[in-house]
Amino acid sequence: MEKFPVINLEKLNGEGRAETMDKIKDACENWGFFEVLNHGIPYELLDTVEKMTKEHYKKCMEQRFKEMVTSKGLDGVxxxxxxxxxxxxxxxxxxxxxxxxxxxxxxxxxxxxxKEFALKLENLAEELLDLLCENLGLEKGYLKKAFYGSKGPTFGTKVSNYPPCPKPDLIKGLRAHTDAGGLILLFQDDKVSGLQLLKDGNWVDVPPMHHSIVINLGDQLEVITNGKYKSVEHRVIAQSDGTRMSIASFYNPGSDAVIYPAPALLAKETEEKQVYPKFVFEDYMKLYSGLKFKAKEPRFEVMKAREDNINVTLDPIATS
Structure with a gap:
């Protein structure tokens, strides 16, 4: 198996830039995931976020989780x-x-x-989107603009803990899915593993690394790139030892943003290719909420069937 892509963003600032951009391009085209180091978020801040998140789980959530497990009989499945x-x-x-x-x-x-951590992640997300634009041959800022809608992007964080599980062969930490949104930035436990992605029919571990941020692409980037970059199925395997911390932040389009393949990319297509649908992001999310753990392709087909109803005047790119 090829080695999971780990990218040192510091190398973008010197003569290693071209090689680093190639690594990002390869990761986007062939993995849908990569891990970044020297990303500009202070390591002291990451350490504080981790410490406080683990303390909060112990103090406020651990007992609640144990009570839920008992009430649903999950410890004896x-x-x-x-x-x-x-x-x-x-x-x-x-x-x-x-x-x-x-x-x-x-x-x-x-x-x-x-709050401080979210601001740093927001900046990193926008920097990465511009690196993707550069690799795709899109004008700088295109992806941020595509996500903008009328009120700017939506951005939120899911803070998760995966406690030790007595039956990890019978209960997933998190079932397999692709992410619905745009760009996902994950700060994960560097000691307890569990995250896996599906590559070429095999489940591959995403390595826990100290102070790294794991990046993965959501369904919206697959649509905008017309399938050049793909969102990838991933899951979390429950572990019998240790509690795994996972802080996933989702930089997504605004609810009324109209998402569709970038015309500049379609113009470059040399062979006839299936064009992804055009839709309002909020409509996609409503569909996704009930189908998260199903294949993404039927979701795209449903949006394609509804596409005649899209009001193009909502579209900030078409009208600017």
């Missing part, structure tokens, strides 16, 4: 569980408006740190 995940989660919204001050049980210093 004998057959594969196909409708639940072995995870304890809470969600934070950052854009277009933050809800961090309203989320219960968070200490004020934890709220402050997560």
């Amino acid at each position: 004998e057959a594969e569980v196909e409708d639940m995940d072995w995870e304890s989660t809470f969600f934070l919204k950052h854009l277009p408006e933050s809800n961090i001050s309203q989320v219960p049980d968070l200490q004020d210093n934890y709220r402050k740190v997560m």
